[in-house]
Amino acid sequence: MLTRKDFEGRERPTWCPGCGNYGILNAIKMALVEHQIAPHEIFIVSGIGCGSKLPLYMKVTGYHTLHGRPVAIATGARLANHGLRVMVVHGDGDGYGEGLSHFLNAARRNVRIVDLVQDNRIYGLTRGQYSPTSEYGKRTPTSPEGALEQPVQPLALAIAAGATFVARGYSGELQHLAWLIGEALEHPGYALIDVLQPCVTFNRGYAYEFYNQRVYKLEDEPGYDPSDRTAAWERSYEWGERIPIGIIYRGSPLPTYEEQVPALKSGPLVARALEKLTTAQIDALLEELA
Amino acid sequence: MNPHNLTIRIGGEAGMGLESSGAGFARALTRGGLYAFGVADYYSRIRGGHNFFSIRVSPQPLYSHAEPVHLLLALDLETIVRHIDSVVEGGAVVYDARETLPEHLRRSDVTFFPVPLTALAREQGGSEVMRNTLAFGIAAGLIGFDHRYLESVIRDNFSRKGQAVVDANLRVSELGMQTGHTLQADFPFRMEAIPDAPRRLILSGTEAFALGALAGGCRFVAGYPMTPGSPVLQWFAAHASEYGVVTKHAEDEIAAINMAIGAAYVGARALVPTSGGGFSLMVEALGLAGITEVPVVIYNAQRPGPSTGMATRTEQADLLFMIHASQGEFPRFVLAPGTIEECFEAGWRSFNLAEHYQTPVLVLSDHYLATSYRTVDVEALDFAGVTIDRGALLTRTELDALDEPYRRYRITPSGISPRTVPGHPNAVWVSDSSEHNEYGAGDEDAANRTAQVDKRARKVIGAEKDLPQPSRFGPPKARVTFLCWGSTYGPLRETVERLNAEQPGSADMLHFSGLYPFPKAATEAALAQAQRLIAVEGNETGQFETLLRCCTGRSVDGAIHKYDGRPFSPEYILNNLAGKV
Numbered sequence: 001m002l003t004r005k006d007f008e009g010r011e012r013p014t015w016c017p018g019c020g021n022y023g024i025l026n027a028i029k030m031a032l033v034e035h036q037i038a039p040h041e042i043f044i045v046s047g048i049g050c051g052s053k054l055p056l057y058m059k060v061t062g063y064h065t066l067h068g069r070p071v072a073i074a075t076g077a078r079l080a081n082h083g084l085r086v087m088v089v090h091g092d093g094d095g096y097g098e099g100l101s102h103f104l105n106a107a108r109r110n111v112r113i114v115d116l117v118q119d120n121r122i123y124g125l126t127r128g129q130y131s132p133t134s135e136y137g138k139r140t141p142t143s144p145e146g147a148l149e150q151p152v153q154p155l156a157l158a159i160a161a162g163a164t165f166v167a168r169g170y171s172g173e174l175q176h177l178a179w180l181i182g183e184a185l186e187h188p189g190y191a192l193i194d195v196l197q198p199c200v201t202f203n204r205g206y207a208y209e210f211y212n213q214r215v216y217k218l219e220d221e222p223g224y225d226p227s228d229r230t231a232a233w234e235r236s237y238e239w240g241e242r243i244p245i246g247i248i249y250r251g252s253p254l255p256t257y258e259e260q261v262p263a264l265k266s267g268p269l270v271a272r273a274l275e276k277l278t279t280a281q282i283d284a285l286l287e288e289l290a
Numbered sequence: 291m292n293p294h295n296l297t298i299r300i301g302g303e304a305g306m307g308l309e310s311s312g313a314g315f316a317r318a319l320t321r322g323g324l325y326a327f328g329v330a331d332y333y334s335r336i337r338g339g340h341n342f343f344s345i346r347v348s349p350q351p352l353y354s355h356a357e358p359v360h361l362l363l364a365l366d367l368e369t370i371v372r373h374i375d376s377v378v379e380g381g382a383v384v385y386d387a388r389e390t391l392p393e394h395l396r397r398s399d400v401t402f403f404p405v406p407l408t409a410l411a412r413e414q415g416g417s418e419v420m421r422n423t424l425a426f427g428i429a430a431g432l433i434g435f436d437h438r439y440l441e442s443v444i445r446d447n448f449s450r451k452g453q454a455v456v457d458a459n460l461r462v463s464e465l466g467m468q469t470g471h472t473l474q475a476d477f478p479f480r481m482e483a484i485p486d487a488p489r490r491l492i493l494s495g496t497e498a499f500a501l502g503a504l505a506g507g508c509r510f511v512a513g514y515p516m517t518p519g520s521p522v523l524q525w526f527a528a529h530a531s532e533y534g535v536v537t538k539h540a541e542d543e544i545a546a547i548n549m550a551i552g553a554a555y556v557g558a559r560a561l562v563p564t565s566g567g568g569f570s571l572m573v574e575a576l577g578l579a580g581i582t583e584v585p586v587v588i589y590n591a592q593r594p595g596p597s598t599g600m601a602t603r604t605e606q607a608d609l610l611f612m613i614h615a616s617q618g619e620f621p622r623f624v625l626a627p628g629t630i631e632e633c634f635e636a637g638w639r640s641f642n643l644a645e646h647y648q649t650p651v652l653v654l655s656d657h658y659l660a661t662s663y664r665t666v667d668v669e670a671l672d673f674a675g676v677t678i679d680r681g682a683l684l685t686r687t688e689l690d691a692l693d694e695p696y697r698r699y700r701i702t703p704s705g706i707s708p709r710t711v712p713g714h715p716n717a718v719w720v721s722d723s724s725e726h727n728e729y730g731a732g733d734e735d736a737a738n739r740t741a742q743v744d745k746r747a748r749k750v751i752g753a754e755k756d757l758p759q760p761s762r763f764g765p766p767k768a769r770v771t772f773l774c775w776g777s778t779y780g781p782l783r784e785t786v787e788r789l790n791a792e793q794p795g796s797a798d799m800l801h802f803s804g805l806y807p808f809p810k811a812a813t814e815a816a817l818a819q820a821q822r823l824i825a826v827e828g829n830e831t832g833q834f835e836t837l838l839r840c841c842t843g844r845s846v847d848g849a850i851h852k853y854d855g856r857p858f859s860p861e862y863i864l865n866n867l868a869g870k871v
Contacts, residue, residue, distance in 0.1 A: 011731055039718045043556070048723075055720045056731055061712040062720035063555060064732070065548075066578050072545040076552025076560070077712075079536050080510055084556065084712055105541040262531035263509075269536055270557035270711065274507040274678055281533070282673050285501060289491040290321070 002036055004029050009058040018208075020171035020197030021051050024118055027174055028089075029058060031181035037085060045074040047090035047099065050125045051118035051197070054089050068098025071106045074113050082258045083268040085185065087114040093123050096132040096152045103154075107161035107190050111257045114184040114191050117154065118171075120199035121206055128202035155236035155248050158192045159229060164251035165191035166232065170215050171198065172208050173245065180247065188253045196245070211243070218246030226250040295348035296360035296479050298429050299376070300422060301369030305337040308365075311422035312343030313663055314443045315429070316492055319347045320665045322439040323487025327352040328663035329857070334517070334601035340368050347481050352664065353629070353780035357861040360479050361432060363425040365407065370395050382477050384428055386421075401476045403428075405469060415462040427463040431470015436483040437463070491666055495659035495777075498630040498671065499589065500525040502637020503561055504533055505676045508587070510553040510560040512538040512546040514568060517601050518591040518657040522563035543568035547575040547588065554579075554586045555721075557711035559641045563589040566608045567598070573615045576650055580620030582721045583699070583707070583746070585644035585651075585681075592656040594855050603855030604657035606776055606828035610836065612652045613806050619743070621647065621750040623757065624806035626654040628779030631670045632758065632803050633659065638676045643756060646681035647749050648709055654805075656828070658857035659777035684710040684717070692716040697728040701741055705748030750807055757804025759812050764798025765790060771820040772799040773846065775834050778826050781858040788860060802834070808841040817844060824870055825849040826863060 007029045015021045032042065039060045046052035048067035055062030065073050070088045078086040088095075095103055095117040106113060122140070123129040129142040133154070137146040158166045165187040169177040177195065184191035196215070198207045218224050218235065221244075225231060232249035258264050266272075277285070298315075300308050309330045316328040324347050332341040346355050359376040362369065364385040377383065379399045385391065387404035396402065405428060411420040423444070430440055440463050448456045493501075500522050513523035527537045536553070540546040543564055550560035562572065569590045579586045590612065594605035612624050623643045627636040636653050644651040684692075689710060696717040700707040707728075710717045719730045725742060727733035764786045774782045779801045789797040800816050802809075817823070823846040825835045830853045835846050848870035852858055 010729075038715065040713055040715045043712045044720075045552070053732075056722060059718055060720065061718050063552075063582070064720060064722040064724065065551075065582075066574055066723060069544065069548040069575065069578075072540070072548035073552035073555070075545075076510070076512065076538075076549030076554075077556045078552075079538065079549070080553035080558035080560070081556040081711075081713070101541055102545055105545070261536055263534045263536050266534075269509055269534070269553075272509075272534065274509070274559065274680070276676060276678060277505050277533075277673065282505075285504075286491060286668065286671070289493045289497065290489055 002033050002038060004033055007032060007039060007058045007060060009056065011057055013057045014053065015050060016201045018198070018200040019050070020120060020199070021054065021118060023171035023174050023177065024051065024116070024195055024197065025054055025057060027169070027177035027181055028054070030174070030178035031185060034178065035182050035185055037185065042085040042087060043077055044087045044089055045070040045077065046088070047094035049091035049094050051091045052089065052094060068094050069102065070094070071099055071102040071113070071115060075106060075109070075111050078111050078113055079258055079261070079264070079269070081268045081270045082112070082264060083271065086112070087116065089116045090118065092117055092119040092121060092133045093131045096154055100132070100152070104157060104161045107158050107163035107192065109257050110162070110164070110189045110254055112189055114181065114193065116181065116193045116195060118197045119154070119194050120197045120203055122199050122203040124199050124202050153236065154192065154194045156233060159233055159236060159249050163192055163249070164189050164253055165247070166236070166249040167191070167193045167247045168245045169193050169195040170211055170245045171195055172211055173215065176217060176245065183247065189256050196243070214241060214243045215245045216242055218244050218248065227252070294350065295346055295352065295356070296433070296481055297344055297346045297356055297358060298361045298363065299342055299344040299359045299373060300363040300365065300425055301340065301342035301373060302365030303337065304332060304335050304339050304341050306341070306365055307419060307422055308341050308343045311426060312345055314447050315426045315440070316345045316663050316665070318439040318443040319345065319435070320490050320492040321442060322436055323484030324349060324481065325352045325665040326492060326663070327355050327665070329355045329658070330661055331856070332602050340372060342369065342373065349484060354784045354860055355662065355857070357859050361429055361477070363429060365421055365425065367391070374400070380478050382432070384425060403473050410465060411462060414465050415458040420459060420462045423459050423462045424466040427466020428470040428473070431467040432474055432477045433479060433481040434474070435481060437467045439483060440467070489668060491668060491671065492663050493630060493666070494661055494663050495627070495630060495633045495655055496521040496591070496661065497525060498633035499627070499637045499653070499655065501671060502634035503587070503641070504529065504535070504637070505673055506638025506641045507559045507678050508561045508641060509534065510536050510550060510558040511563065512540050512549040512560070513563045514540055514543045514546050516565045516568045518593060518660045519563045519565040519568060519589065521660065522589055543571040544575065547572040547586070550586050551575060551579050551584050554584050555711070559645070561587045561589060563591070565591050565593050566595050566611070569608070569612070569615070577616035577618060577620065578723050579650045580616060580622065581618070581725070582723055583648040585641070585648055587640045587644050587651045587653065589653045589655065591660040592654060594853065600855040602657065604777070604828065604857050605853055605855065606656055606778070607830070607833065607853065608654060609775070609805065609829070609833040612654055613837070620746055621649050622806065623647070623649070623651040623753070624654060625651065625757065625803060626776035626805050627803050628659070628776050628801055630664050630666050634671050635758065636803070642677065642679040645683070646679055646756070647753060648681065648706060649749065654776055656777050682706050682708040684708050686714070689714045689716050695729060698730045699726060699728050699742060699745070701728060701745050705745045707745070754804065754807040754809045757807070757809060759804065760809055760816055761801050761803070762798060762816060763801065765795050767819065768795055768798035770797045770822045770824055771817070772797060773802070773823055773825045773834065773838070774799060774827060775802040775805060778828065778858050781860050781863060782826050784860040785863040788864065805837070808837060810841050813838070814842055822847045826858065828852050828858065
């Protein structure tokens with residue numbers, strides 16, 4: 001029986017006191033305990049940014065990689081070993097800026113990956129520049145006159161790209177976030193969890209106070225049906241006095257990419273012994289060239 | 291007349307199917323017991339422009355194409371305009387009788403055969419696309435080749451299009467053969483089939499490398515289409531189901547290499563085929579593989595750069611880029627096979643190097659080597675010589691017995707840390723792309739940084755012994771020693787042969803297929819007695835010369851550089867030797 005203790009890392013987090021990443025780290029551990037997934041049964045790939053240091057602060061099999069690329073690395077890992085659960089943890093700059101194309105392609109590709117984006121709407125590690133999800137007009141060191149771009153809409157983008165599991169969590173709602181991560185882990189296909197995450201140092205306008213007053217849970221919303229894509233589309237844009245969290249969209253599962261690859265029908269690629277070609281195989285290959 | 295070899299060139303517009311029919315003809319020659327060398331010259335467009343395909347054929351093995359043309363098959367007048375000067379004395383031009391041949395294109399020492407190519411293809415085949423089948427039939431008739439080999443290739447190539455297409459092509463080819471026979475009196479060159487020759491193969495560098503990689507256990511291939519690298523991805527895609535390989539045409543080259551790194555991290559032998567532009571995009575991830583010690587193989591079929599350069603042409607100008615790409619320092623291997631045999635070997639050896647030394651391996655080919663076809667004896671693809679060495683990979687038993695936290699980057703005397711892949715309860719670790727300690731966790735401590743850099747560097751001390759060694763060709767104590775790398779092997783080898791045929795003992799050559807870590811000791815030994823060094827390489831700045839000077843202090847006495855996008859030929863090298871020998 002796994003417990004939280006089984007996931008305790010050797011390193012202590014270097015995040016600022018009050019950082020939303022603590023909640024996310026705890027929620028991931030809670031979900032893994034709840035679903036009894038051992039540290040060696042899950043591969044957590046992270047990018048670069050404050051939040052991407054997360055796997056280093058727990059006991060898990062993981063890979064702290066490049067800015068913007070963890071989804072691609074996770075895709076390769078999953079295709080080579082679909083016996084392994086694969087999760088990506090990275091920030092909004094990583095996922096929706098540098099890695100935007102990988103995000104959209106992963107959603108339409110439907111490789112079974114949980115893609116958790118720590119969305120604090122700011123660049124923290126590089127000290128406060130505006131991010132893809134920063135609001136229009138946001139003044140930061142790289143946008144002193146105010147950001148001139150409309151923010152990325154990750155939930156709507158994921159739905160448009162064909163994702164069948166699109167959720168939003170909030171790092172201040174620990175139990176709820178752990179539940180969402182668990183649901184995403186059990187979803188057969190690509191699953192996005194955009195996590196609202198206060199950055200108490202560089203984005204004080206979006207601190208706990210802001211979110212605590214606005215977030216509401218879709219599960220508590222009478223009549224909300226997450227399988228209704230049109231309704232999901234509308235909620236994905238809802239941002240103001242009320243901000244929805246929960247499963248925005250859960251469509252009928254589509255076949256995952258990996259279950260459609262002929263070479264993977266007989267099991268994970270890496271589970272097969274690496275052997276030399278047989279004489280019959282060599283003969284067949286040479287026949288093509290004669 | 292039975293020349294030692296002859297060249298048949300077919301020219302026309304893109305979209306006329308020159309390359310596939312040319313490759314088919316080369317295959318027929320191979321089946322007929324002859325050695326063929328086929329090379330395409332085309333523009334980066336789907337229709338129009340001027341394309342040509344040259345097939346050199348000989349009863350003896352060939353390593354290169356050659357410039358002189360014995361028979362020119364002109365599907366349009368442009369072909370005659372561009373190539374009439376390459377036709378040898380006594381050679382011939384077959385052209386479409388519907389064209390009016392301008393007088394200024396005629397040469398009195400060349401025979402012109404007007405044949406109603408379009409009309410006959412339409413009448414007998416039902417489509418003018420069969421002009422090339424007709425033209426090659428005529429060629430076979432003119433040189434006295436046996437039609438049954440053409441027939442067998444036509445059956446193999448067109449059977450999936452249905453019996454009607456096979457029959458139409460056979461009719462047209464047969465008609466061409468008869469036409470060629472009737473014209474034979476005015477064409478002096480013959481190349482008859484050798485019926486009892488052993489079975490041989492004809493293949494491109496692309497196929498040789500892919501076969502070697504598959505034989506070496508490559509099971510994951512990710513790429514993004516870019517000429518001339520993507521044919522390797524396509525080859526694997528075509529063989530993926532049969533041989534249990536996952537291939538992924540990714541959204542871009544950055545995704546491709548990162549997917550391969552992810553696959554290699556969890557234990558698959560992973561390959562990324564690309565060309566220089568794609569490799570440029572992959573450089574950051576190359577460093578990731580370097581610092582986190584992930585074995586990944588990158589294949590770069592070079593084309594002229596920078597930027598888009600010339601998409602369908604050849605160059606050897608990425609050598610120093612491949613050696614130096616990435617910020618920071620980490621070990622890597624660079625291989626540059628020069629022949630079909632070496633492409634095959636690089637295919638499997640690159641994975642052994644990558645896994646044994648836990649570092650990226652870069653294989654440099656180029657458009658010429660990747661796309662030209664060469665007949666080889668079956669033994670050229672040495673499947674029996676393939677080994678699969680996974681290096682220090684912990685076994686399940688070893689992992690079961692592990693009684694301390696796993697140290698992925700353990701400091702060892704060799705620098706090689708026993709590797710494992712995710713999935714075992716005793717091997718739970720996180721690899722950090724930041725500088726890390728033995729456990730994989732980020733650690734900026736000065737002593738740790740130095741120890742880890744030293745550990746990585748130590749892995750490849752003396753590792754050049756595991757690379758293909760410089761190979762010498764030619765007589766001992768030659769007065770001139772040529773130096774080359776990669777695809778220049780073939781044209782230069784023939785150059786050396788011709789020079790020694792004229793003046794015995796005049797030249798030899800040293801070819802480099804293993805380039806980095808540079809084989810310093812072997813090179814110094816090989817060049818100790820060399821008198822005059824001439825480098826021959828396909829770039830402007832002399833990148834190999836720079837490498838040689840950096841690593842050995844030895845400078846060359848002369849150089850021939852080529853960067854017009856066209857491959858070296860023996861004639862080009864010989865013509866540019868003036869003042870250098």
